[in-house]
Amino acid sequence: MAPRRDYYEVLGVGRNADADEIQRAYRKLVRAYHPDVNKDPGAEDKFKEISEAYSVLSDPETRRRYDAFGHDFRQVPPDVDPAEWARARAGAGAGGQRRQARPGDFGFGEGVDLEDLLGGMFGGRGRRHWGPVPGADQEAELTLSVEEAYHGGRRTITLPGGRRLEVNIPPGVTNGQRIRLGGQGGHGSDGAPAGDLLLITRIAPHLRYRVEGRDIHASLPLAPWEAALGAAVAVDTPGGEAKVKVPPGTSSGRRLRLKGRGMPNPRGAPGDFFAEVRIMVPARLTDEERRLFEQLAAVSRFDPRGRS
Template identity: 80%
Template sequence: MAERRDFYEVLGVDRNADADEIQRAYRKLVRAHHPDVNKDPGAEDRFKEISEAYSVLSDPETRRRYDAFGHDFRQVPPDVDPADWARARSRAGAGARAGAGAGAGGGRWRGAEDFGFGADEGIDLEDLLGGMFGGRSRRQWGPVPGADQEAELTLTVEEAYHGGRRSITLSGGRRVDVTIPPGVTNGQRIRLAGQGGHGSEGARPGDLYLVVRIAGHSRYRVEGRDIYAPLPLTPWEAALGATVAVDTPGGEAKVKVPPGTSTGRRLRLKGRGMPHPRGVAGDFYAESRIMVPPRLTDEERRLFEQLAAVSHFDPRRRS
């Protein structure tokens, strides 16, 4: 069996990386290797490796245990001292090397005088490890909890705004139902307790984390909890001012256009962005776009020509 890669190496981060660095690295890798977008035959295995590495390193407690015990951290009992574990591993490695030099040894090893044992005394690694860990051998750790898992949940802007229920199909064909809270944001994680990997010997299953991805929209642009949308205006509405209707994910609203509004001006509707169940909602920004009639009637042309004759406004002149 191929040796498992170090989780820090999997994510491409330093062992001293902080939580933000780990999250940024994870998001970049997920976008590149998600099986839905990467059709390479090895993409799914790579995606699973990335997800497992992130699930461990993003949790401070599991990261601490991983740093102490490596890939054995799930099997090591909680009361084991990392130094004792390292010594046991060192002795096991020395035993394996001695056994290899002496031929078949039935799981026992010589050369133990290097560790304070008599030269003629055979040491059984199962006895050594069993005594160190309260009588439990390496093959008797007992139930192991299931691993946490992660998947992406793609939502429209409207779904993210209103929330609701969704049934999604995960990799492998498993379907789960999820309740989406109103106002979820891009990158937010929704936890489904007990929906992750199965535990061994009846141990509790892991959790499933759904990472929200808000899909692109023909009208809305979402940045955090703020929502942006274009607001088409006639030249006279922009010049004279007006109150116009604007569509938001929460329904129609009225926005006041000040006189002299130019294209690109942002008109804020406070609190009409993404809702926040436990805080302040985002804002909605209507971005003005001045539009002219594609075909002018004779009267419109006459009026525009009259305006051009009397106006001294030059938008290209530097102030």
């Protein structure tokens, strides 16, 4: 199995990158590698790797722990402070018998004794018995399409290590929302309970929809006469077809709101759906269409550039 790449390397940013730089890098890579756009056989694995890296580096606390503990940060108990860990790690290497641990080098079995390190942090000497220790909470990313996030439902996921779980996704989950699965995290010791698994939802880019919070945006192509005269136009939403009323004199860029047709909200009002007008013209005109457009041009006093 190939070693996991550093998350900063995956996103192509430096370790001192700020949140905006990380987000820009993520969006650029998603547009290039999303499986709906990129049909290369390796694009899906690349997309998952990018999404995992972003889920860790976009959260300040998770990023802090990743910087301290590397890829094994989810295995380190949450109450272990990275600064204390770094001091203990340096002390563990001072005896000269063990290889000094390096940042991100925590396989626990390659020369670093976890019990000795933790013992040194809290004043212990050598090995000691800690008693039952509850399992650590773990995190994993769950990428959903807009339709899956809208409708919810059952989903089978595969976790690192090949473990498969059936997950019940509630309707209307939003980007970054956490779904807690009790007892599915790290194993406890000496009979202590397991930790929880936190699934962080990520809504994948969509060819038609753009999700902002609980609001959904989509383009609405209109013919010139529909925009000029007004019309009732069918529009596809994740919840099914809806009708939007186009007022006469509508121009490109106008947003037409369908109240309550955005993402569902189990605890309150749903989001809205916004149809953003784009006026389209025929690529090729028939003789009759050309004649009528020329007649309109001759009689109309409308100046779209506002010149007097």
